Amino acid sequence: MVPTSYYVLLSAALFAIGVVGVLTRRNALIVFMSVEMMLNSANLALVAFAQRWQSANGQILVFFVITVAAAEVAVGLALLVTIFRAKRTTDIDEINTLRG
């Protein structure tokens, strides 16, 4: 039986790695992947606590988070493709105007 605290520690570490990715990388795609990883680490903590309290509610919340993440990825990647068509770059330093 693995203690719940180990899962929470792993989740915190993965979240911190995701934060470093969002803050340091400048390829918009990799920033996006880091955001996905942060969502995943939060999901891991939720599932760990669902197991701790022997309740399915945490897992259902994770189910909803995964649904929203899938929708978010579709819209975000469509936005990236549109921005790339207009600006020919995925470098977030170059994307600094609001008009297309």
Place this chain on the structure above:
Amino acid sequence: MELVVFTITALVALVGAVAMLLSKNAVHSALFMLLNFSSIAVLYLLLRAPFLFAVQLIVYAGAIIVLFLFVVMLLGAERAEDDRDRIAWQRPLAILMAALLLGEALYVFFARANTSLASPATPTEDFATPVKIGEALFSTYLLPFEITSVILLAALVGVVVLHQHRQAAES
């Protein structure tokens, strides 16, 4: 035994995450992220969440990674970004901030470590079988479940609108 599986899977997840962060090629990043997502799926299995294990593999490791790989290859964004920074102090500051965040999380974790972080007293195998999750989704959580369908529809319409707008601008 379970602890051994957890340790190995956790190490794979961490290595996948760090490698995703460090690799220059965006395709490699996407594949390392696949490694990370798959090991998290294994952890779900260890946490007695078979339904989420399947959903994680299908939605994250399947659909989302394919979408990422497709866009990376479509945009030709796999080439390395140039290393010079617009703002010189940005990168060290970012790493410092992330370290502070992790330190804060660890502080709260160890300061508040109490019974809520221990293992359950009487662990059972079947507290979240797919059957139970389905029953909860279609009874207690029926309204949020229906709302997710609206979210998915909105995402679908949004993507189509973005594409239409681009075509109109090009013609």
